[in-house]
Amino acid sequence: MINHIDVSSMLRKSVCELYSNLVTRPTGAAVRCEIELELDRIGDRALTVIDFSHVGLLDFSCADEIVAKLLLQYVSIDAPRREVYFVFRGISESHMEAIEAVLERHKLALVTQHADGKSRLIGIVGLEERRAWEIISQLGAGASADVADVADAIGLSSDDAERMLDTLWRRRLLIRYDNGYVAVGSATIPSQPTRLDA
Amino acid sequence: MTTIINVPHSLEDKSFEQVLDQVAPLPLDEKIIVDTRHARWASPYGLTALLALAQSRAERPILYVPEAENVSTYWSRMDFFKHAAELYELQGRVKSTKAAETSVLLEVTSISKSDDVHGVVDKIQQRAQDALVKNLNLDAKITMRFTMALSEVCQNIVEHAGRGGWVAVQTYTWRVRLGGRKVVVIAVADPGIGFRQSLESAPGFQKKERWDDGQALEETVMRGASRFRDPGRGQGLAGVRRFVGNWDGKLSIRSGTARIAVLPKGDWDEDEPLVEDLSYFPGAQVQITIPERVA
Structure with missing residues (x-):
């Protein structure tokens, strides 16, 4: 099931009806709590679109509270909280600056989706991991790859490829599906235009 | 005892140091008069720092407002006096204006x-x-x-x-x-x-x-x-x-x-x-x- 969370609505609901900018830590923390409540309602296994289309400004403090701390709870090599996958949409150039900074700080990664339907992996990911994700992503909507496909494409042993894909799954950048893996972002359809307001 | 603090004609980040050189040696509870009568210009730094200066004092300071009408008008437009009135005892004529700057x-x-x-x-x-x-x-x-x-x-x-x-x-x-x-x-x-x-x-x-x-x-x-x-x-x-x-x-x-x-x-x-x-x-x-x- 694909769920959609409009961050701007979360802001108005949790902080103030009149605000359209995501600034300050208390604001970010309140919005994240509201998103977490939504996620609690969604269930234990879900793909969720986090939509920034109607957000004006996103500063570093808010990006840290909303994006980084949200990911840190649901994306962990050791013990991720439930099986929730995120796709981030409606990210403008200025949002991207703040988001990339916090991803780098916490060594996190996420998938953004653009109006052209293409998904991009941003943040801190190893070169081979990125290549594996791109190979699977390029297979197209919902198509899965297995360990052997990736091992062949990248030139890794089967064991190494398996470990790498497992890591990408634990980081919630790949979805484990039947006996293969689907790239997060390839299973959703874009509904919002790319932000150009920089 | 009251000490007069002379504010330079042009008040910005560097020249504000002259103000602090005069204030820093004084006990916090000593009354000061911040004399901006001869000020001709102030940057946003100068104006915000003047307010912080008043906040930092235990005894409410006096502010002699700028004599030049255009300076006083400009400080009014910057809403400086609106806040300064709560922190300083203002002395002198404050030119109020509603015109936007x-x-x-x-x-x-x-x-x-x-x-x-x-x-x-x-x-x-x-x-x-x-x-x-x-x-x-x-x-x-x-x-x-x-x-x-x-x-x-x-x-x-x-x-x-x-x-x-x-x-x-x-x-x-x-x-x-x-x-x-x-x-x-x-x-x-x-x-x-x-x-x-x-x-x-x-x-x-x-x-x-x-x-x-x-x-x-x-x-x-x-x-x-x-x-x-x-x-x-x-x-x-x-x-x-x-x-x-x-x-x-x-x-x-x-x-x-x-x-x-x-x-x-x-x-x-x-x-x-x-x-x-x-x-x-x-x-x-x-x-x-x-x-x-x-x-």
């Missing part, structure tokens, strides 16, 4: 809580586009980044100062340098605990062999240190540093007895990266300067 992007505004930062961001967005893109010939991309930087420096007051402070934003023509180029300046001032004391309040903090205001500024501004253990902290000022670097701007932060500056790549400013042994002033005073783009 086109060079003012943000009048002197009080910052003490998160909502104030939202207010500032909402207000500046409406005015920044025209001022930065049309008047300073900067790329449209700057508007959001500029507002982000403003938000982060204002949040420093809310998160770290321990008491309220002030922000003001203005464009003006820099006659001294840049051959008369225009600049936009953000000034933020508070009389709070300052960078050193903020870092010292971190859990498990241990002083280094050399530990002073200059070190605290270096740790915070250049290395992203924060009093919070949360690794996500300290990104705001790092973002502001990147912002000024990308737009050939300058960031300077004064706290306690030191001032650190992130200098522009261009040669329009000859400030020192770190100045120490200044006269003590509590809290933090931040200035961001972005110059007009020239072909």
